Amino acid sequence: MQELYPGQSQIIVVDTRNKWNSSKIYLKSDFAYDFEVVQINEEWKDDTLDANPEIGIISPPFYLNLFNFLKRFTKANWYVLVGSIGKNKKTFFKIGKHLRHYIPPTNDEFYCFANDAEGFYFNNQGKLTLKISCLEQEKVSKGLS
Numbered sequence: 001m002q003e004l005y006p007g008q009s010q011i012i013v014v015d016t017r018n019k020w021n022s023s024k025i026y027l028k029s030d031f032a033y034d035f036e037v038v039q040i041n042e043e044w045k046d047d048t049l050d051a052n053p054e055i056g057i058i059s060p061p062f063y064l065n066l067f068n069f070l071k072r073f074t075k076a077n078w079y080v081l082v083g084s085i086g087k088n089k090k091t092f093f094k095i096g097k098h099l100r101h102y103i104p105p106t107n108d109e110f111y112c113f114a115n116d117a118e119g120f121y122f123n124n125q126g127k128l129t130l131k132i133s134c135l136e137q138e139k140v141s142k143g144l145s
């Protein structure tokens with residue numbers, strides 16, 4: 001496991017076929033982080049449906065809404081890029097194409113995934129390169145007076 005300190009960045013490759021993309025990067029709630037998609041390595045598709053990490057499935061068929069309750073992260077669109085701190089669904093957050101100044105609620109490994117239904121990762125296609133940066137700016141003043 002790797003830790004990032006202010007001013008440091010790391011890139012990882014995210015595959016839509018993985019339910020959990022392990023980053024091997026340990027995030028801490030003392031710091032703020034940026035997440036940025038720097039490259040699409042392979043076009044994102046959910047089966048035959050075109051998608052991207054920011055808006056998810058570009059033209060979702062009407063029936064997909066009927067299955068919203070099956071989405072792993074119900075607050076985000078189908079197939080957007082979602083992050084997690086540890087494998088803890090309470091920490092799920094939308095990354096999309098670029099998320100700035102994210103402060104983790106807890107210290108743990110960073111994971112991410114395309115927002116699909118459990119058990120429906122087999123028909124996924126797409127990879128991207130994600131850059132994770134630990135920000136230099138002001139210290140998060142938690143519990144400090």
Ligand SMILES: [Ca+2]
Nearest residue numbers: 046116120121
């Ligand atoms: Ca799928």
